[in-house]
Amino acid sequence: MKVNRIELRQIQLPLLSPFETSFGKTTTRRIVLLRADADGMTGWSEVTAGESPFYNYETPETAWHILRDFLIPWTLGKEWASPSDLVAVFRPVRGHNMAKAALENALWDIFAQQKKLPLAKLVGGILDEIPCGVSIGIKQSVPELLESVGRELAAGYQRIKVKVKPGWDVNVLDAIRAKFPGILLMADANSAYTLADTAHLKEFDRFNLMMVEQPLGWDDLLDHAKLQKEIATPVCLDESIHTADDARKAIEIGACKIINIKLGRVGGFTGAKAVHDVCRARHVPVWCGGMLESGIGRAHNIAMSALPGFTLPGDVSASKRYWSEDIIDPEVTVSAQGTIRVPQSVGLGYAPNLQRIEKLTVRKESIE
Numbered sequence: 001m002k003v004n005r006i007e008l009r010q011i012q013l014p015l016l017s018p019f020e021t022s023f024g025k026t027t028t029r030r031i032v033l034l035r036a037d038a039d040g041m042t043g044w045s046e047v048t049a050g051e052s053p054f055y056n057y058e059t060p061e062t063a064w065h066i067l068r069d070f071l072i073p074w075t076l077g078k079e080w081a082s083p084s085d086l087v088a089v090f091r092p093v094r095g096h097n098m099a100k101a102a103l104e105n106a107l108w109d110i111f112a113q114q115k116k117l118p119l120a121k122l123v124g125g126i127l128d129e130i131p132c133g134v135s136i137g138i139k140q141s142v143p144e145l146l147e148s149v150g151r152e153l154a155a156g157y158q159r160i161k162v163k164v165k166p167g168w169d170v171n172v173l174d175a176i177r178a179k180f181p182g183i184l185l186m187a188d189a190n191s192a193y194t195l196a197d198t199a200h201l202k203e204f205d206r207f208n209l210m211m212v213e214q215p216l217g218w219d220d221l222l223d224h225a226k227l228q229k230e231i232a233t234p235v236c237l238d239e240s241i242h243t244a245d246d247a248r249k250a251i252e253i254g255a256c257k258i259i260n261i262k263l264g265r266v267g268g269f270t271g272a273k274a275v276h277d278v279c280r281a282r283h284v285p286v287w288c289g290g291m292l293e294s295g296i297g298r299a300h301n302i303a304m305s306a307l308p309g310f311t312l313p314g315d316v317s318a319s320k321r322y323w324s325e326d327i328i329d330p331e332v333t334v335s336a337q338g339t340i341r342v343p344q345s346v347g348l349g350y351a352p353n354l355q356r357i358e359k360l361t362v363r364k365e366s367i368e
């Protein structure tokens, strides 16, 4: 495939309700979308960076810069046998995986159309239906959180993840377990603790959690291994895993028993597949994380979640949990059993709503 044009645009999309984690609160998403044109076909993708450099160091602005000044010029006008070939070409840029993922994933969309395959099948997916959970942010009060948990369970979601931080953890988990004793429950700390909190994190063990996600440093492996030796709750890593080698090392030293794969964080489908394969070979379950994506990023997440190692419910949930109106047709819906059907049609399986995208656009640049 030969890419002749790439368009970057930033849209502004207000969340239905604010989402709060241990690192801050989001009320409106500022999302960079990427459109690539190759051989008369069009592919779409989303940069999954947050508005501020708090989850990782990338932002919409850093991604725009890295894409426009490096990755896009390296991609245009060349013949690509596979989107995976971008990985080696992009390697001189250290990190910036979310920027890299956006470009690679848009080409996967085009590649699927060229091969006349659903994107999920093309990347190795086998599941027709994926199990879904929800990620519930920090709330103003425990009753408000309990109501939110009840609502998501009633909608059919298979597991509940709650965000925790010091002062909003044991008390919250206690209240949830009192009201919902049997549910699949987990906690995500987004690096809010240190090894000095080991005794406190040990208290989590009595809540029978599926896992505790990223309790320690965003760039740490070693202390997670030390912590895992002291607690029964399985540790799941999110922020710390960027490559298949990170995954291998983390598993080798016992830093985690589960890994959350985010397409952006690992640089796109090729990186995601590599992390998936390392985990699968070592019998480490993986699941698909979320970054409050619009429908386009969500569609890519659904395709990735069809890979065989994605055995645990992911943070991939319905469009209507986030937006008054999504930017794809149809919107992502979740069944009463808490599942999403993987599209069987050619390509992404969801059509970008161009009119709506145009209306939401606050910045646009096209490079030929």
Ligand code: OSB
Residues within 6 Å of the ligand: 021, 050, 055, 134, 135, 188, 190, 238, 289, 290, 291, 292, 293, 315
């Ligand atoms: O750590 O998984 C996380 C959102 C923004 C940044 C980090 C995370 C999250 C979520 C939300 O948990 C998952 C979603 O619903 O998209």
Ligand code: MG
Residues within 6 Å of the ligand: 188, 190, 213, 214, 238, 239, 260, 289
């Ligand atoms: Mg997380």
